[in-house]
Amino acid sequence: MLNRRELIRRLSTFPLVGGVFAATPLAAVAAGTPKREAPKRDLYKELGIRTFINAAGTLTYMTGSLMHDEVLDTITSSAKDFCLLDEVQDKVGERIAKLAHSEAAVVTSGAFAGMTLGLAGILTGMDEKKVAELPHLEYTGMKSEVICQKSHDIVYNHALTNTGCKIIRVETAEDVAKAVNERTALMHFLHIEADKGKIMHEEWVALGKKFGIPTSIDIAADVPPVSNLWRFNDMGFHFVVISGGKAMRGPQSAGILMGKKEVIAAARLHMPPRGANIGRGMKVNKEEILGMYVAVEKYVNADHDKEWKEWEASIAHIQNAVKVLPGVTTEVHVPPLGNHTPTLRITWDKDKVKTSDKDLKDVLRNGSPSIEVGGGGENSINVTVFMLKPGQEKIVATRLKEVLTKASV
Numbered sequence: 232m233l234n235r236r237e238l239i240r241r242l243s244t245f246p247l248v249g250g251v252f253a254a255t256p257l258a259a260v261a262a263g264t265p266k267r268e269a270p271k272r273d274l275y276k277e278l279g280i281r282t283f284i285n286a287a288g289t290l291t292y293m294t295g296s297l298m299h300d301e302v303l304d305t306i307t308s309s310a311k312d313f314c315l316l317d318e319v320q321d322k323v324g325e326r327i328a329k330l331a332h333s334e335a336a337v338v339t340s341g342a343f344a345g346m347t348l349g350l351a352g353i354l355t356g357m358d359e360k361k362v363a364e365l366p367h368l369e370y371t372g373m374k375s376e377v378i379c380q381k382s383h384d385i386v387y388n389h390a391l392t393n394t395g396c397k398i399i400r401v402e403t404a405e406d407v408a409k410a411v412n413e414r415t416a417l418m419h420f421l422h423i424e425a426d427k428g429k430i431m432h433e434e435w436v437a438l439g440k441k442f443g444i445p446t447s448i449d450i451a452a453d454v455p456p457v458s459n460l461w462r463f464n465d466m467g468f469h470f471v472v473i474s475g476g477k478a479m480r481g482p483q484s485a486g487i488l489m490g491k492k493e494v495i496a497a498a499r500l501h502m503p504p505r506g507a508n509i510g511r512g513m514k515v516n517k518e519e520i521l522g523m524y525v526a527v528e529k530y531v532n533a534d535h536d537k538e539w540k541e542w543e544a545s546i547a548h549i550q551n552a553v554k555v556l557p558g559v560t561t562e563v564h565v566p567p568l569g570n571h572t573p574t575l576r577i578t579w580d581k582d583k584v585k586t587s588d589k590d591l592k593d594v595l596r597n598g599s600p601s602i603e604v605g606g607g608g609e610n611s612i613n614v615t616v617f618m619l620k621p622g623q624e625k626i627v628a629t630r631l632k633e634v635l636t637k638a639s640v
Contacts, residue, residue, distance in 0.1 A: 283601035285618040286627050288570050289452060289477035293603060296480045296618055298522070305525045306482070306518040316504050319517045323524045324495070327487060330531050332461035333471070335495035337488050337502070338520040342451040344513040345472035345488035346390035350377065350417055351509060352497030353445050353469070354394060362500045363507045366395030374416035378407060378444070380428040383421035387449065391419060393509065403429055404438060411442045420448040420468070422459075423569040436467045445469035445494070451486075452477050452569045457535055460527075470494050478572075478617070481526030482519040539573075545616040545624035546573045552628035556635050558583025570615070578611040579635065586638035588612055594634050602630055 275282050289296045298306075320337055328336040339345040354373045355361035361373060368375045377391050381400040388398055396417075399410050407418070407430070418439045425431060430438070432448070439446035448463050451474045463471045470490030476483030488498060501510035546563055554561040558580035563573055579586075586594075588611055595602040604627075605613035614631075616624055 281601055283596070283603050284620075284623050284626060285603055286614045286616065286623075287603045287605040288572075288615045288618060289474075291483075295474075295476035295483040296478065297620075298476075298482065299480050299526065299529055301529060302481060302522045302526050306522045309518050309521045314517060316517060317499075319520050320499070320502075323520050326524055327527055328489060330460070330527055331464055331471075331487070331489050333464040333489035334492040335489065337495055337499055338475070338515055338523045339472075339486045339488045339502070340484055340513045340515045341476075341486040342449060342472040342474045343387060343390045343486075344510070345470075345486050346387070346419075346447070346449060347393045348498040348501050348510050348513065349447055349470040349472065349488050349490070349494060350391050350394050350396065351501040352494050352499075354396070354416055355500065356493075356497050357500065359500065365501070365509045366393060368395040374414050376410075376412070376414045377417045377419050378410050378415060379419045379421075380424075380430060382427035383419070383424050385421065385424070387451070388419070388421075391417070404434065407438050407442070411444060415442075415444050417469075418444050418446045420446065422448055422450045422453050422463075425568060432463070432466060439469075440467070445491075447471070447490075453571070454478050454530070455535065455539075455571050457531060457533075460531065464489060470498075475523045475526060479526045479530040481523040485515055485519045485523045487523065487527070542573045542616050545619065546575050546614075548624050549614055549616070549628040549631065550575055552632045553577055553635060556584075556632065557639060559635060572615055572617045574605075575614040576607050576611060577614065577631070577635075578607070581610050583640055584610075584635055584638050585640060586634075591634060591638070595630060598630060598634075600626065602627055 274280070285293060287293060323338060324336045327338070328334065339348060351365055354365065354368070361371060364371050364373075375396050376399050377396050378399045378401055379388065381402050384398055384400055392398065401407050401410050418435060420432060420435050422432075436446050446468050447470045448468045449472055450459055450463060451472065453459050454473065455478055460473070468490060470488060473487050475481035475485035475487060488495065501508040503511060503514045505511070550561045550563065553559055560578050562576045564576060565571060565573055588606065588609060591612060592604060592606070595604060605615065607613040614627065619627070
């Protein structure tokens, strides 16, 4: 039988790795040794994906916006437990509805999906047989037409025709009166094109009430101002859709459908987890739903006056850097309807600055760091700052001055 001294001597000859004295994570923690973390992968670098400073705005092809840390934390933490998808939508919908002054709300896979689902809910109501029949409307007894102002009928209205409906274009209130019939399911409004139509929001809602037709509005990129989040619910639209991954900085693949309780309840019959419906592919996961709620809550409670002043200061910094250059003129404007933030338009005399808007954008894009700016027309670009990280306005100002100076005669 081995005595204690002999046992210790023999054990000490074993390899440390995998041996009795090898440090396990628990032993290491007990001994005060910090746990080694695996190095974080930089997949952008690993896969050769270009990243850039976004001075162009919340554009989908540029992946929208950057989520707040609180949103990311919510997504990560909520991914570690199971729950019922409908219960998440119930609870989150109640909270968002309260923040947005709506009777009900649901998180969707973007504003486009919200338009399809909202109209689908109006077409079918709570009739599950009809839910399964969409987008085949013929001989079902369902309505089949959506009235829209001519200037409001843009490509995104494909979300409405996905239900099987067709768009009926109008221009005046008299046109609406002539267009309404037993097939009319909805009257749809596009906020960003409001100034191009002859009928404004309040009159559109009033016409819908007059003829007994539900009304909807697309405000995808139309906050700020924050008041737009509830303005159109207060106005009486039956449903409102908005993107989640733009100024509110929620998940890029999320949006919100909000409005009348009966419309939202019917729309949810077309959403996962249910199948046999046109919205089955419009899946939004629990992490996105919860992340979207946190984003909305943070956005509503933000200090928007302070934020606006910061944007103005950043715009002024860039403007001051380039307006002194020969042949360069600048103007600060605020788009009135969508992307309502301070925007700097930089224009140059092509006889004094030998570059085109395309070439200038290419130079910025291919530089280090890469910078994206918006198009402003011939010999002109637009610069926004509300998607810049702190301090990036200085980089944008320096690079623009360098590029325009180099192109000067």
